[in-house]
Amino acid sequence: MKKNIKQEISFEQQLSRLDEIVDILDAGEKPMDELLVLYEEGINIAKSCREYLEKAEQKIEQLSVKNDVSED
Amino acid sequence: MPNIRKTLTVGELANAIKMLLEDGIGYVSVTGEISNYKLHSSGHRYFTLKDASGAQIACTMWRSRQPGFDMKDGMNVVASGQVTAYPPQGRYQLDCSSIAPLGAGELYLAFERMKEKLSALGWFDTARKRPLPQMPLCVGVATSATGAAVRDIFSTLARRMPACRIIFRPTLVQGDGAAEDIANAINNLNKTDCEVIIAGRGGGSIEDLWAFNTEIVAKAIYSSKKPVISAVGHETDVTIADFVADCRAATPTAAAEIVSPYTAADLLIYLTDIQLRLRRSIISSFEERKREFMQIAQHSAFRRTAEKVLQLQQQTDELEMRSAAAMRRILWTASKDLDAIERRLMVLHPLSPLQKGFALMRHADGLMFAANEMVSAGEHIILQRLNQTASAIITETDKSPIITVSNS
Numbered sequence: 429m430k431k432n433i434k435q436e437i438s439f440e441q442q443l444s445r446l447d448e449i450v451d452i453l454d455a456g457e458k459p460m461d462e463l464l465v466l467y468e469e470g471i472n473i474a475k476s477c478r479e480y481l482e483k484a485e486q487k488i489e490q491l492s493v494k495n496d497v498s499e500d
Numbered sequence: 501m502p503n504i505r506k507t508l509t510v511g512e513l514a515n516a517i518k519m520l521l522e523d524g525i526g527y528v529s530v531t532g533e534i535s536n537y538k539l540h541s542s543g544h545r546y547f548t549l550k551d552a553s554g555a556q557i558a559c560t561m562w563r564s565r566q567p568g569f570d571m572k573d574g575m576n577v578v579a580s581g582q583v584t585a586y587p588p589q590g591r592y593q594l595d596c597s598s599i600a601p602l603g604a605g606e607l608y609l610a611f612e613r614m615k616e617k618l619s620a621l622g623w624f625d626t627a628r629k630r631p632l633p634q635m636p637l638c639v640g641v642a643t644s645a646t647g648a649a650v651r652d653i654f655s656t657l658a659r660r661m662p663a664c665r666i667i668f669r670p671t672l673v674q675g676d677g678a679a680e681d682i683a684n685a686i687n688n689l690n691k692t693d694c695e696v697i698i699a700g701r702g703g704g705s706i707e708d709l710w711a712f713n714t715e716i717v718a719k720a721i722y723s724s725k726k727p728v729i730s731a732v733g734h735e736t737d738v739t740i741a742d743f744v745a746d747c748r749a750a751t752p753t754a755a756a757e758i759v760s761p762y763t764a765a766d767l768l769i770y771l772t773d774i775q776l777r778l779r780r781s782i783i784s785s786f787e788e789r790k791r792e793f794m795q796i797a798q799h800s801a802f803r804r805t806a807e808k809v810l811q812l813q814q815q816t817d818e819l820e821m822r823s824a825a826a827m828r829r830i831l832w833t834a835s836k837d838l839d840a841i842e843r844r845l846m847v848l849h850p851l852s853p854l855q856k857g858f859a860l861m862r863h864a865d866g867l868m869f870a871a872n873e874m875v876s877a878g879e880h881i882i883l884q885r886l887n888q889t890a891s892a893i894i895t896e897t898d899k900s901p902i903i904t905v906s907n908s
Contacts, residue, residue, distance in 0.1 A: 474778070477767070488668055
C-alpha cells in the first residue's frame with residue numbers, strides 16, 4: 429500500500445523524466461555510454477508507468493462527516 | 501311595507517355566502533405577500549396574502565398541489581385559485597391551485613444581490629482563480645451519496661483514469677443544513693491529500709440548488725487551498741458557487757472529465773510512442789558513432805599505428821554488442837506488449853464470431869461482402885467456418901434462402 433502511494437506521487441515526475449530522457453537521446457550529443465544508460469532508464473520508466481496504468485483499479489476512500497467550519 | 505324575509509339557518513346562510521362567492525368571484529389570480537405560512541403535517545399549506553393597504557385574505561393550498569418553490573413569509577407571489585368560504589369558521593378564503601414568485605421572484609433577487617456583493621468583494625476575479633492540476637492522481641468529491649452525480653463522477657473516472665484515487669465526502673446537498681455541510685465538506689477535503697475538489701450535485705429546481713447560492717458555500721470555495729470545480733445541475737443551471745469556483749463544469753460528468761484531461765488510454769499510446777522514439781534515437785546514435793569510428797579508422801589508417809585502429813575497432817564491436825543486448829531486451833518486452841494488444845484485438849476481430857459457430861460469407865474470389873451488398877441467384881460464394889471452408893452456390897435470394905453446399 430505504501431509503495432502504491434509512492435508510485436502515485438511520482439507518476440507525473442516519472443513522465444517528465446521520460447520526456448527529458450527522450451530529448452537527450454534525440455539530441456544524441458552525449459557519449460554513447462551515457463546514452464545507453466539513459467536509454468535503459470527510459471525503457472524501465474516507460475515500462476513501470478505502463479504497468480501502473482494497466483493494473484490500476486479505482487480506489488474510493490470515504491471521508492467521515494466532520495464539522496470544520498468552527499475552525500476557520 | 502316591510503320586506504319580510506325568510507328566516508335562515510346558519511348553515512343555509514353560510515352556504516348562500518359560499519355560492520355567492522364562488523359564482524360571483526370564482527377563479528382569480530391575486531398578488532400579495534405571504535405571511536403566517538404554515539406547512540401542516542397533513543401536507544396542506546395555510547397562509548395569508550396581504551398587501552400594503554393592510555387588506556388580507558386567508559389562503560390554502562391542498563397537499564395535491566405543489567408550489568414548485570420553497571414558500572417563505574415575506575415573499576411576493578401571485579396565487580391563482582378559487583375564492584370560497586369555509587363555513588365552520590365563518591370565513592372566506594382562496595383555495596390556491598397554483599402559486600409562483602412574483603416577477604423575477606425573491607430567490608432570483610436574492611441570487612442577484614449575492615452575486616453583486618461577492619463580485620464587489622473580488623471573489624469572482626479571474627486573476628485569483630487557481631490553475632487545475634494537469635494530471636491529478638487524487639481527487640476530492642463532495643456530493644450526495646445517493647444522487648446520480650456521484651455515480652457519474654465515479655464511473656467517468658473509472659473509465660478514463662482508474663489510477664486516479666477518489667476521496668469521497670458524502671454531503672447533504674439540499675434542504676436544511678445543506679449549505680453548512682457543503683462548506684464543511686470542502687474544508688474536510690482540504691485536509692486530505694487530494695489535489696483538486698469537485699463540489700456539486702445533479703439537476704433540480706432553483707430551490708434544490710439553493711445551497712450552492714449561499715455565502716457560506718461561496719466562502720468555503722473562496723478560502724479553499726485546493727482548486728475547486730463546481731458541478732451543479734445541468735448546463736443551464738448557474739449558481740454563485742460556479743462564479744467563485746476555479747472552474748465551472750456544466751455537469752458532474754463534465755467535472756470528472758476535466759480532472760482527467762489525460763486518459764489512461766492516451767497515456768499508454770504516449771508511452772508506446774516514447775518507447776519507439778527511444779529505440780529510434782539509440783539506434784541512430786549508434787549508427788552515427790559507428791560511421792565516425794569507421795571513417796577515422798580508414799582515413800588515418802596510414803598515419804596512425806595499427807594498434808590505434810584495432811582499439812577503435814574493438815570499441816566499435818563492444819558498443820555493437822552492448823547495444824545488441826539492450827536491443828534484445830527491448831524487443832522481448834515489446835513482444836510481450838504486443839501479445840497483450842493482440843489478445844485485446846482478438847475480441848474485436850471479424851473472425852472471432854466463428855468461435856461461436858457463425859460462418860463468414862465471402863465472394864468466390866475471397867473478398868468480403870459489404871453489409872449492404874446483395875447476393876444473386878447462381879452466384880458462387882465461399883462460407884468460412886472455424887475449422888472448415890465450404891464453397892456454395894446461391895440457388896435463391898428469397899427472404900429465406902436455401903443454399904446448396906458442397907465440401908471443398
